[in-house]
Amino acid sequence: MWLSQQAVRPAQSDPAGEIGVVTIAGARSAAQSGNERRNLSCLGPGGVVWLPERDSAVATLTCAGGETVILGAADQPVPAGMEPGDLYLRAGAASVWLHRDGRIELQGTVTVNGQPLLGDTE
Secondary structure: OOOHHHHHHOOOOOOOEEEEEEEEEOOEEEEEEOEEEEEEEOOOOOOOOOOOOOOOOEEEEEEEOOEEEEEEEOOOOOOOOOOOOOOOEEOEEEEEEOOOOOOOEEEEEEEOOOOEEEEEOO
């Protein structure tokens, strides 16, 4: 009896993750992977705010409730010399590299309260 009920049970759609390409950038982006999904939220760790750029590869997830969200960037280049335990943040030409041995590397102009501190001050 139980087996016969399992055989006729309707198929349930499981949440699916895909790699897509951003077609509309911004706070409520759109991404295409097969078909385009619009008005997507961007998820990330608490305190991290990130907006995907147009034509960037992103990981998307369709949740059980049917909403699709952007989880983060896909296929990001790993900087030469990066080791397990390091953390690298990049936005355009600016970057912060936290090495597991305690070193911190900054790339770009550093400002404190709007005043240049290090880097290119022109």
